[in-house]
Structures are given as C-alpha cells and as structure tokens.
Amino acid sequence: MFTLDSLRRIMDATGVADDGVDLGGDIGATEFTDLGFDSLAMLEIQARVKQELGISFPEDSATLLLRPDDLVAYVNSNLVEVV
Amino acid sequence: MTTAVVTGLGVLAPNGMGVEECWAATLAGKTGIRPISGFDASRYSVTVAGELAGFHAVDRVPRGLIVQTDKWTQHGLVCAENALADAAVDPAALGEYEMAVVTASSSGGNEFGQREIQRLWEKGPEFVGAYQSIAWFYAATTGQVSIRHGMRGPCGVVATEQAGGLDAIGQARRLLRAGTPVIVTGGTDASLCPYGLVAQTATGRMSTRADPDRAYLPFDADACGHVVGEGGAIAVVEDHAAAVDRGAPHHYGEIAGYAATFDPPPGSPRPPGLRRAALAALEDAGVTPGEVDVVFADAAGTPALDRDEAAAIAAVFGPEGVPVTAPKTMTGRLLAGGAALDVAFALLAIRDSVVPPTVGVRRPGADYHLDLVLDEPREARVRIALVLARGHGGFNSAMVVRQCGTD
Numbered sequence: 023m024f025t026l027d028s029l030r031r032i033m034d035a036t037g038v039a040d041d042g043v044d045l046g047g048d049i050g051a052t053e054f055t056d057l058g059f060d061s062l063a064m065l066e067i068q069a070r071v072k073q074e075l076g077i078s079f080p081e082d083s084a085t086l087l088l089r090p091d092d093l094v095a096y097v098n099s100n101l102v103e104v105v
Numbered sequence: 106m107t108t109a110v111v112t113g114l115g116v117l118a119p120n121g122m123g124v125e126e127c128w129a130a131t132l133a134g135k136t137g138i139r140p141i142s143g144f145d146a147s148r149y150s151v152t153v154a155g156e157l158a159g160f161h162a163v164d165r166v167p168r169g170l171i172v173q174t175d176k177w178t179q180h181g182l183v184c185a186e187n188a189l190a191d192a193a194v195d196p197a198a199l200g201e202y203e204m205a206v207v208t209a210s211s212s213g214g215n216e217f218g219q220r221e222i223q224r225l226w227e228k229g230p231e232f233v234g235a236y237q238s239i240a241w242f243y244a245a246t247t248g249q250v251s252i253r254h255g256m257r258g259p260c261g262v263v264a265t266e267q268a269g270g271l272d273a274i275g276q277a278r279r280l281l282r283a284g285t286p287v288i289v290t291g292g293t294d295a296s297l298c299p300y301g302l303v304a305q306t307a308t309g310r311m312s313t314r315a316d317p318d319r320a321y322l323p324f325d326a327d328a329c330g331h332v333v334g335e336g337g338a339i340a341v342v343e344d345h346a347a348a349v350d351r352g353a354p355h356h357y358g359e360i361a362g363y364a365a366t367f368d369p370p371p372g373s374p375r376p377p378g379l380r381r382a383a384l385a386a387l388e389d390a391g392v393t394p395g396e397v398d399v400v401f402a403d404a405a406g407t408p409a410l411d412r413d414e415a416a417a418i419a420a421v422f423g424p425e426g427v428p429v430t431a432p433k434t435m436t437g438r439l440l441a442g443g444a445a446l447d448v449a450f451a452l453l454a455i456r457d458s459v460v461p462p463t464v465g466v467r468r469p470g471a472d473y474h475l476d477l478v479l480d481e482p483r484e485a486r487v488r489i490a491l492v493l494a495r496g497h498g499g500f501n502s503a504m505v506v507r508q509c510g511t512d
Contacts, residue, residue: 036172037169037171037172038169038172038173039169040167040168040169041167041168043169062236062238063235065235066234066235066236069231069232069234069235072231073231073232
C-alpha cells in the first residue's frame, strides 16, 4: 500500500520544497505546483517511485496526476495489477 | 542616447565575500589562493586555487533552489540579490519586461554535472536526477536569476571564457540602448571539482606549482601559468538619468566604451586582437589613451600571453605609459566571473581614488615596459579605467569605465 505519507517522504527527499511549505500538512488535494513542485520536480518524484516500486508513469502523467491524492491512487492501482 | 551606469554591485571572491570585504582584502594585498581543500587534489598536477571556502549555499539560497542548481548558479543568485539590494531596486515594483538578465558562463555547472555523470555510470540512466537537464546548462544562472526576480526582458548568456564578464556587460549596454531599463549582468564561475579542474589542465596554461604565493605570477620573469578561482561579480546597469530620477543610492560609474575582437587562427601572420579591442573600446568611449588612469590587465600568467598583452598595452599607451594592475593575482582567474570582478574593482578604484595592487610579482619582465602597481595600493585620482580580458579560444574584450558626470 502506497500512502500519502509514502509520497510525503519521497517529496521531502527531492529537496525541492522550500522551507515555507509544510509537506506534513493536509496536502492531498493541493496541486503539486502550489506546493512548489513543477514539471521537473514531478519527473524527479516519478523517478524515485520507479526506483523503489518499479512503477512507470505515462508521459502525460504530469498533466493527469495534478495532486498528491491522484499520484497515490495511480501508484496503488498499478501495485494491485502487479499483485 | 542613454548612458549606461552601474548602480549596484554584488561580489563573491576567494579573498572576500561581499563587495566591501573583498575590496578591503584586495587593497590590503590579501590573497584567497590556497591549497585546494574542497576535494583531494593531491593526485592532480594542479593543487592550488582560489576557492570560496566560506560559501555555504544553505545559508544564502532558498532550499528548493539548491537541489536545482550548480554552485556557480548559487554564486550568481547571491551576487544578483546583493547587487539589487545595493542598487535599491525592488524587482516586484517594476514591470517584468522592463528587466533583463545577461550573464557570462565559461563551462556551465561542472560539479553538478560530474555528480550526475557518476550516477549514470555507477547506477544507470534512471538514476540521473531530473535537474541535470537544466543545472549544467550555460544559461542556468541567467535563467534562475530571471525566474527568481521575475525578469522577463531580453535575457541571454555569453560563453567567451574569461572575456565573458565584459561581453555580458557590453550586451547589457546594448539592451539598455534598445529600451530595457534595468539589466542584471556580469558573471560567476565555480569550476573547482575534479572534472572541471582536469578539463582545464588540458589547456597547458595552468600553474602546477604547489606554493600558493608563487603559483600565479603574471608579467613576472618567473611566470608559469595561471591559477583558477571561484566566484565573480554581478552588476545592476541602468540609464544614468533614470537612476538619478529614482534616487539610486550609488552611481559607481559609466560603461563608457566596449569592444570585442577575435584572434586570427594559430600560425597566422596577423597579430593577436587585444590591441585592436583596446583601441576600439577607447574610440567607442571617445577617450584618448592619455586620459586613461589605470589598466586592469587580463594577466594570463603564461610568458607568451603576458608578452602579447604587454606589447598591446605599450603600443596603445607607450612604454610605462599608464599604471597597470592585476588584482586577480589574489583571486586566481575566475573565468566567467573574472572580468566582471575586474569591472567591479575598476568602479571601486574610481570611487575611492586608489589603484589596487598586483601581488606576488617580484621580477617584472624588464622588456615588458609596464608600470605595474605592485604589492601596495597606489593612491591616485581614477576617472577612467580600461579593463582588458581574454578568453581561451581567441576572445579579446576591452571595456572603458568612467566616473559619472565627467564625460
């Protein structure tokens, strides 16, 4: 199970978030761009998810997975398929 | 016609962080050239450099920007921020298309690039960070400064090695004349990592001496190559009348003349282009050689290039015809940052009526016929200064800076 906390850890590890952004807050429905994560930051997150879980992202995922909740749901749906 | 003046300065140099700290150290003859401490250089032929040892990005750059940028860009961000504060320019109060950024870059983000290339060969392509795509790139410093301060005018980058600082400021003057009111310009560099250092040793022009005080001796009979350093300078350039109107706190000086030339190919009977650049910059400024109070030399530190420069200076000014100095003997050659720092020094020389010294040179080449300002600063009225710069590959640039209100 990939949770919002799993994603928080990965987002934090990228080092992209500025000090003013609280990743521990209620961020699930906030758009990544509003959290300071642009398209390159999304590539960085996706690369880390792929390294950990082997899950690939479609090329247009940055425009489909706009919020942390979207990305968590995508990862879990793909995890299920693997199982 | 606009008059391009420098209204703000930001400096990071091996012998001082910040404009005043660096300037005080330079007048005191304090060098920033030391044995390399940032990595183990003992296996390399070059072991000394001018490091920015006291620079810690976490104290000076927003956290989210650090992972996206090489340290050369971090130096540029800090210098730009300080230059804007010095000029009392608030970018948020200006239209975003009224401001532009032009910086020099000599080889992009070396340390960042080395780290990612190591990941590529150790772990594979999927482990190369996404920010490699922008962090190594020549235009990264211009881009990050532009994004951070909301400057969307005609931005650019010039890549002419050590001549780049002058070429960037020259381009800023063009943009000002074409209608952009505020330009952030200059250059920084940070080539000190194993990859960056080894790439440069291939030129054969770097000093391999281990004694920091004897490694870089331009115009000395004992000259044996140059030392490189990190850092540079960023300036805010505006039109003089506009700067007066808004009550800008500083008018460091006017960018009165600029010219660039290119050397003929190796083996050509034609002479190198530095003299032509100097004469063209003087002509552009409407200044005669006799009016120039000091020359900031390129000071390559290799005998053949020193000889060429000394000949160019003597041809323009006559033997011992003008005070010549090379404060870069205290910082090393800062590549993209070097000529921009020399322009800052020239402006501060005008402000304080003093010529900063050249250090370390004990036996100036007698046949060079240069009036070198050695060891101690020389008090003198400085109204007009000529800055010379040469970039590896044949680039020559010259810039005349003049005290405001004296043309």
